[in-house]
Amino acid sequence: MSARLRLGVNIDHVATIRNARGGPHPDPARAAAIAAAAGADGITIHLREDRRHIRDGDLDAIRAASALPINLEMAATEEMTAIAEAYRPHAACIVPERREERTTEGGLNVAGLHNQIAPIVRRLNEAGARVSLFIEPDPVQIAVSEVLGAPVVELHTGRYAELWAEGGLEAAQPELVRLAAAAADARRRGIEPHAGHGLTFENVGPVAAIAELAELNIGHFLMGEAIFIGLDASIREMRRRMDEARA
Template sequence: MTRLSVNINKIATLRNSRGGHMPSVLDAAINCQKFGAEGITVHPRPDERHITRQDVYDIKPHISTEFNIEGYPSEAFIQLVLDVKADQVTLVPDQPGQLTSDHGWDTITNHDFLVDVIGRFKAAGIRTSIFVDPDLKQIEGASRVGTDRIELYTEPYATLYPIDADKAVEPFVKAAELAHEFNLGINAGHDLSLKNLKFLIDKIPYIDEVSIGHALIADALYLGLRNTIHEYLDCIRP
């Protein structure tokens, strides 16, 4: 069964726009969990423009569901994840200051680097996932670096979905099938929404987890956080 992890970065963005502590990132994490989310995702960037390092330390003791930390594996990021003993770490190939994640790892060129980083997390008992494009060569490369899961970068799917849903999902189905053959867990995220999520899950029913932030928080402005989480859960339930 696919699990829903809520990315609360946008809550932190709103808070940081005025300074202070409103809205509370910690309260958001607690409420997402209370309303049925099966994971909380944060992406602390080096410039701390949304989630801060302190947020990560503050949230962890209050989360009884999965705590997933995304980020580029700099030494500072690696130490943060090890310090809080995240349940899952999702590695992204972002450059410092990048607006948002927009591509997956080149798992072939970065093979040795990924093997080293993933090994450090796995030695600490932290499940690893790496961001990848729906490219079969990159999926095969991912199978060789020791990661537990991949996270399919789904923006291309979301962009094409309104025009041709079947064409949009086709490369993701093929990528997921190959990952499944390699016994890799499969996560998915980026630009997933109430409009396109159910179709993706119907086509790839063995996705383990979807991580959704921007669209979910935007929907919550109109529907309320509890109702929104329930709507997203309805999309991923059989």
């Protein structure tokens, strides 16, 4: 496996700010171009059912703005599957989605939703997208992901981030151990493990140091930090901290 950990930059919340007022500014496509220049390895976007941030019209604009591979996060619905089939992103990450949530609150229960997700995974594979399942770092969810034929899982780091906020590395250590075990389990099954949610400059290091992980997807923190230091500097600093952890 490659020692270099890829960074996928989620630009959803550039669109969140744009949509708060209406009009074209700030432009998420411009953010995609800046991310590419700053050292990102991919662009992640979540087209939600309620279109609260990224909208359908952004899809082609973001693709035109950067040559980076696009990771389309999507709910397991017929509408989103049809959009992904037509758009043909590099990767499609199936995530849980509820209208009332502020952000994704946990991993997808692929064990409980096997019959719903299986045909979607098949259709996305046939469309040429690299299918990823956003799951908790749980051995049952990983085993079912293998049965479903997903080449990638993205491990939810939200609980790790919450524990870190409460008590730093000591408090988060049990969840870090669980993440490392899940990443190793995925590798043993021939699945490429990614991770993301709630990662910051302060807490990214221990996760980035998990050798089995191939990619981190980070968005909200980078966009928030960009208010203070700029998007280019925010991404470059995250890239530096990830590289330092791997070294």
